[in-house]
Structure formats: C-alpha cells, structure tokens
Amino acid sequence: MPANYITSILKENRIFYPPKKFSENAHIKNMQQYGELYKKSVENPEAFWAEMALQLEWYKKWDTVLRNDMGFFKWFEGGYLNVCYNCLDRIVKSGKKNKTAFIWEPESGKCKTYTYGQLLKEVCKFANALKKLGVKKGHVVEIYLPMIPELPIAMLACARIGAIHSVVFGGFSSGALRDRIQDSKAELLVTSDGSFRNGKIYPLKENADNAIKECPSIKNVVVVKRTGKKVDIRKNRDYWWHELIKEENESCEPESMHSEESLFILYTSGTTGKPKGILHTQAGYLLFNYLTFKWIFDIKDNDIYFCTADIGWITGHSYIVYGPLANGATVVMYEGSPTFPKADRFWRIIDKHNVNIFYTAPTAIRALAKEGDKWPNKCSLSSLRLLGTVGEPINPEAWLWYHKVIGKEKCPIVDTWWQTETGGILISPLPGATPLKPGSTTKPFFGIEAEILREDGSKAAVNEGGYLVIKKPWPGMLRTVWMNPDVYKEKYFEKFGVYLTGDSAKIDDDGYFWVMGRTDDVIKVAGHRIGSAEVESALVSHKAVAEAAVVPFPHEIKGSAIYAFVVLKKGNKKSWKLKEELIAHVAEHVGPIARPDKVQFAEDLPKTRSGKIMRRILKAIAEGNKDYGNTATLSNPGIVETLLKEKIE
Numbered sequence: 001m002p003a004n005y006i007t008s009i010l011k012e013n014r015i016f017y018p019p020k021k022f023s024e025n026a027h028i029k030n031m032q033q034y035g036e037l038y039k040k041s042v043e044n045p046e047a048f049w050a051e052m053a054l055q056l057e058w059y060k061k062w063d064t065v066l067r068n069d070m071g072f073f074k075w076f077e078g079g080y081l082n083v084c085y086n087c088l089d090r091i092v093k094s095g096k097k098n099k100t101a102f103i104w105e106p107e108s109g110k111c112k113t114y115t116y117g118q119l120l121k122e123v124c125k126f127a128n129a130l131k132k133l134g135v136k137k138g139h140v141v142e143i144y145l146p147m148i149p150e151l152p153i154a155m156l157a158c159a160r161i162g163a164i165h166s167v168v169f170g171g172f173s174s175g176a177l178r179d180r181i182q183d184s185k186a187e188l189l190v191t192s193d194g195s196f197r198n199g200k201i202y203p204l205k206e207n208a209d210n211a212i213k214e215c216p217s218i219k220n221v222v223v224v225k226r227t228g229k230k231v232d233i234r235k236n237r238d239y240w241w242h243e244l245i246k247e248e249n250e251s252c253e254p255e256s257m258h259s260e261e262s263l264f265i266l267y268t269s270g271t272t273g274k275p276k277g278i279l280h281t282q283a284g285y286l287l288f289n290y291l292t293f294k295w296i297f298d299i300k301d302n303d304i305y306f307c308t309a310d311i312g313w314i315t316g317h318s319y320i321v322y323g324p325l326a327n328g329a330t331v332v333m334y335e336g337s338p339t340f341p342k343a344d345r346f347w348r349i350i351d352k353h354n355v356n357i358f359y360t361a362p363t364a365i366r367a368l369a370k371e372g373d374k375w376p377n378k379c380s381l382s383s384l385r386l387l388g389t390v391g392e393p394i395n396p397e398a399w400l401w402y403h404k405v406i407g408k409e410k411c412p413i414v415d416t417w418w419q420t421e422t423g424g425i426l427i428s429p430l431p432g433a434t435p436l437k438p439g440s441t442t443k444p445f446f447g448i449e450a451e452i453l454r455e456d457g458s459k460a461a462v463n464e465g466g467y468l469v470i471k472k473p474w475p476g477m478l479r480t481v482w483m484n485p486d487v488y489k490e491k492y493f494e495k496f497g498v499y500l501t502g503d504s505a506k507i508d509d510d511g512y513f514w515v516m517g518r519t520d521d522v523i524k525v526a527g528h529r530i531g532s533a534e535v536e537s538a539l540v541s542h543k544a545v546a547e548a549a550v551v552p553f554p555h556e557i558k559g560s561a562i563y564a565f566v567v568l569k570k571g572n573k574k575s576w577k578l579k580e581e582l583i584a585h586v587a588e589h590v591g592p593i594a595r596p597d598k599v600q601f602a603e604d605l606p607k608t609r610s611g612k613i614m615r616r617i618l619k620a621i622a623e624g625n626k627d628y629g630n631t632a633t634l635s636n637p638g639i640v641e642t643l644l645k646e647k648i649e
C-alpha cells in the first residue's frame with residue numbers, strides 16, 4: 001500500500017470496545033482470558049493443539065503432535081481421521097441431522113437448502129459416482145464450478161474417498177485452468193454447462209473443453225447442468241452429474257486418512273510465472289479451521305452465517321466449507337454478483353435469511369459504500385451481530401462505514417489476516433474480547449507467534465515497518481508446494497529461517513498488528529491475488545508485444561489495480577485499439593480479474609545494467625510519487641523522464 005495509508009491510520013486512533021452483552025455470551029469473553037490462553041498456547045503449542053484436537057473424531061489417535069522433517073512440518077502423525085466424516089457424519093450423529101447446513105441463494109433468488117442429513121446423502125452419492133469413474137485415494141480431481149451446491153458437495157466427496165481436490169476459480173479463463181490442470185495432473189474434471197453472473201452466462205464447459213485439449217491427464221469430465229445452455233458432451237469422456245448420481249447409493253464408507261495425507265491443492269499467485277500449488281493436508285487443516293471459525297466468528301448453534309467469498313479462493317475453502325461445517329453451522333452461499341439485480345443484494349440476503357454473522361472483503365465494502373447509504377438503509381440488517389473482513393488492508397474510512405451503516409454501531413468487526421498458505425486466520429480480533437482499532441488486524445490467534453523483522457533479520461522496533469513472519473509452525477500451515485518442495489523452502493523459509501508471509505507490517509505500542517501490503521510482486525486486485533509474472537507472460541504472448549512489466553497502483557475501490565508498461569515489437573503501431581486488444585488478451589489468458597486498468601506503451605523499460613527490470617521505479621511512476629530511489633544504476637536513465645511524460649492518468 002502507498003505510504004499515505006499508514007498516515008491515514010495514524011489519524012484514526014479511536015478504540016471500539018466489544019458490546020457488554022456480546023462479551024458476556026462470547027466463547028472468549030475478555031482480554032484476560034485471551035491473554036492467559038494465548039500464553040499457554042505459545043509456551044507449549046503442542047500440548048495446546050493436542051488438547052484441542054480431542055474435539056475432533058479420530059479413527060486412531062496420533063503418536064506425535066508435531067515433527068520437523070527437515071523443514072517440512074508434520075502434525076498429528078500416526079493419527080487417522082476423515083475430514084468429510086468430521087464435517088457431516090459427526091454433526092448428524094450429534095443430533096443435527098435436520099439442521100440446515102447450506103442455504104443456497106442463486107442469482108435468480110429461488111433458494112435451495114440442504115440439511116446436514118441431506119448434504120451427507122448428496123456427498124455420498126457423488127463420492128460413489130467418482131469411485132465408479134475410477135477415482136481412487138490420492139488421485140487429483142480438478143473442480144471448475146460456479147458458486148452452486150455441487151461445488152462443496154464435490155469437495156466433500158473427494159475428502160470422503162481420499163481424493164485430492166483442486167478447485168479453480170470459476171472466473172478464470174481456459175488458459176489459467178489448463179496451467180493448473182497440467183501442474184496438478186488431475187484425472188477428472190468437474191465443471192458445469194455455464195455459470196450465471198449479472199444475469200449473463202459464462203461458458204465454463206467451453207473453457208474446460210479448450211483447456212483439456214492440452215491436458216492428457218484428464219480421463220473423465222463430470223458436467224453439472226446449471227444454465228441449460230447447450231454444450232458438447234463427448235461420449236465416453238463427459239457425463240452429466242444428475243445422470244451419474246441417479247442410481248447411486250446414499251451411503252459411502254469414509255476412507256480412513258492419515259493426518260498428513262493430502263486434502264487439497266489450491267493454486268495461488270506467486271512471484272514466479274506459474275502459480276504455486278499450495279498443499280494442505282487432513283487433520284491439522286481441519287483442526288485449525290474448526291477452532292479459528294468457532295472462536296473468531298464466535299459461532300453459536302442458532303447463528304446464520306454468510307460469507308461472500310467464492311469457494312474458488314481459500315476463504316471459501318476454509319470459511320464456507322470446512323470450518324463452518326466442522327462446527328455444524330448454517331452457511332448462506334450466494335451464487336452471483338453483489339450488485340445483481342441492484343446494489344442491495346447482500347443487504348437483502350441478510351434480511352431474507354436473518355443473517356447474524358457476515359464476512360466479506362474490503363473491496364466489496366468500498367464498492368457498496370460508493371453506491372450510497374440508501375441501499376442498506378432500505379433494509380433492516382437488525383439480525384446482524386458480528387461482521388468480518390478479509391483479503392487486504394481495510395482503510396479506516398471503509399471500516400467506519402461498515403461499522404456504522406451495516407453494523408449500526410453494535411457489531412464488532414473481525415479484521416482477519418491470513419493467506420492461502422496459512423490455511424486459516426492467524427491474526428484477528430476475538431470479537432467478545434479484543435478492543436478494535438479501525439485498520440488494525442489486532443492480535444495473533446492462539447498458538448501463533450508473529451513478529452516484524454528488519455532486512456538483517458533483527459527484530460523491528462515498535463511502530464517500525466518490516467517483514468511479517470510467523471516464528472513457529474501451526475496446524476493449518478501449507479505442507480509444501482505441489483511437486484515443488486524447493487520452492488516451498490526457498491520462498492517461505494530461506495530468507496529468515498522462519499515462515500515469511502510476503503507482507504510488510506508493523507506492531508504498535510499496544511502490540512496491535514497493522515498490515516501494510518505485499519513486499520513481493522504479488523498484486524492484490526480487489527482482494528484477489530494476482531502474480532505480476534502471470535499477467536506479464538500473458539501480455540508477452542500477444543504477437544505485438546516485445547516486453548511488459550506490470551505494477552500495482554492505488555485504486556479507490558479495488559484497493560490496487562494493475563498498471564501495465566508495454567514495449568511493442570518493431571512495426572507495431574501504438575493505438576487505442578491495440579490497447580483494448582491487449583486488455584482483452586489478458587482477460588482471456590488469465591481471467592477478467594487480471595485485466596490491467598491502465599496500459600502505457602513505452603519505448604523501453606528501466607533496467608539495471610544486468611538487464612533486470614526496475615519495478616520499484618515503475619511502481620513509483622504508476623503511483624504518482626517521486627520516490628524512484630537511485631536511478632544512476634540504470635543502463636538507460638533517460639527512460640524515467642520519458643515514461644513520466646507519457647504516464648496514463
């Protein structure tokens with residue numbers, strides 16, 4: 001984030017205490033209770049996590065809580081359980097067979113609900129269908145679906161039979177899907193005949209067909225009928241979901257899984273060209289999300305919880321599917337756009353289903369705040385008791401709007417900091433205990449030791465910005481990068497020997513964390529993680545482009561947006577048309593979310609004598625600040641002036 005972000009935080013020094021009644025009824029009621037338990041949890045994390053793990057149901061208890069296997073961390077080795085069993089059968093057995101698990105709200109508004117009992121049956125049927133198609137324990141199943149119930153059903157079915165799911169966000173293009181399948185070597189793909197967004201149909205099956213032309217590992221494709229749009233169904237490869245499950249048995253024995261067998265891969269953008277397959281395993285991931293969800297969202301049996309994330313991202317995995325279900329919670333899942341048909345869709349959903357807990361992203365808050373208070377003010381929103389945010393720093397202005405206009409000044413806000421790699425929330429308020437400072441993600445969760453380091457590895461002083469690191473392993477952490485253990489070690493542990501988050505942050509006098517932004521080349525566009533290298537390689541794959549570099553620039557609603565500097569090959573004319581074409585090219589090759597907002601044609605890019613592009617300079621130009629640092633080391637110092645002159649406003 002730009003430096004002025006911090007200044008604006010410093011001006012906002014109000015503290016918001018949890019309402020008394022909220023605290024009285026909360027799982028964690030005050031800072032003393034937090035402090036005592038936190039101390040216990042970090043003094044002996046293994047004892048803490050072992051005690052918590054008893055809340056899950058195991059086929060066989062573990063032998064060791066934690067083992068460091070040459071930098072690869074193993075939790076609960078020797079233990080066996082099934083994640084799907086813990087999320088469904090265990091809840092049904094506890095007497096909640098008829099409790100609603102999912103309330104699915106499609107864009108069209110005609111809801112469908114699943115009780116825990118019904119969900120279990122649907123999951124078993126699909127699990128049996130997967131087995132019939134030859135999917136076995138340890139196989140990878142790629143899932144490319146919109147926000148429809150079949151998405152969590154497919155994930156849980158994989159977990160039940162020990163297959164590894166790899167969900168690809170339904171808004172990604174065929175190229176992004178292809179890259180991810182090629183890396184994961186999936187055997188089977190689950191997709192749909194399309195998805196609805198803003199009333200329009202997005203062609204998932206066509207994208208899938210294009211992708212798998214270059215993915216020989218895919219043997220079968222299961223297609224969910226969602227839109228009714230006509231699609232190609234290839235014989236002996238493609239099967240309709242509804243036809244497959246028609247005859248299937250409603251029970252399916254869950255596979256007994258070792259704690260450290262793989263549960264899922266989720267690709268995320270890193271600094272390298274190809275996205276990284278973040279691997280999560282069984283028991284540790286489940287335990288961490290079970291507990292963070294329970295305490296951070298302060299979940300109670302009669303709560304209705306609504307998370308607006310797409311399951312294609314980690315937030316949906318951990319806090320729509322695994323965390324809530326392991327707690328037997330009722331989850332609202334929405335299919336479409338926040339502004340369809342109008343800008344009050346989220347607020348209407350809250351009223352319609354009496355939502356008590358609402359979890360969304362700062363970018364959505366900013367976008368909806370811009371639409372005006374009249375939309376939320378037309379709704380009651382009186383069922384809400386707790387709000388949450390995730391994905392990027394929330395500016396105090398947006399925080400205050402959320403607090404006042406949505407929460408009516410009575411709902412605590414949990415600003416939850418975490419990453420695809422961390423599996424679940426690491427730094428966040430506990431809503432019944434933690435006094436809130438708008439813009440701060442407050443304090444670490446139990447068992448988490450976070451710190452700010454300087455470049456030389458020494459501890460930063462109070463209020464001094466630096467690298468955010470996590471000092472000790474935690475059960476929800478990534479286990480490796482799929483097929484690439486060297487990248488795991490190098491990206492996350494090489495610099496300081498402890499887990500490097502890639503974020504910069506500071507800790508204030510009260511021990512509160514303030515996350516400032518990324519330190520690497522990851523750009524957070526509307527809260528979504530986009531690797532600059534992925535966008536650059538898409539640009540360079542266009543026939544007119546010789547070279548490209550992309551950097552973030554501050555954007556009122558998206559937080560950051562993408563600014564692309566493009567050098568054309570000789571003989572190509574700069575034109576508006578070509579700009580539009582390049583933007584469309586990126587949308588097609590990576591996905592619409594990665595679309596650059598600004599494209600500047602350049603004769604050259606600022607480079608060191610060894611030929612490295614100086615992104616720092618491009619970033620300063622895009623941000624409109626004069627903070628280029630030293631330009632003397634450039635092989636072509638004059639270029640900075642030229643780029644500045646031609647800057648896109």
Ligand code: WTA
Pocket residue numbers: 268313314315389390391392393394415416417418419420421441501502503515517518524527528529
């Ligand atoms: C950013 C999303 C500030 C951060 C769960 C992190 C945040 C990246 C917050 C991970 C927050 C997430 N405040 N920044 N509350 N939450 N971030 O993998 O830069 O999509 O490294 O996981 O989002 O993004 P990812």
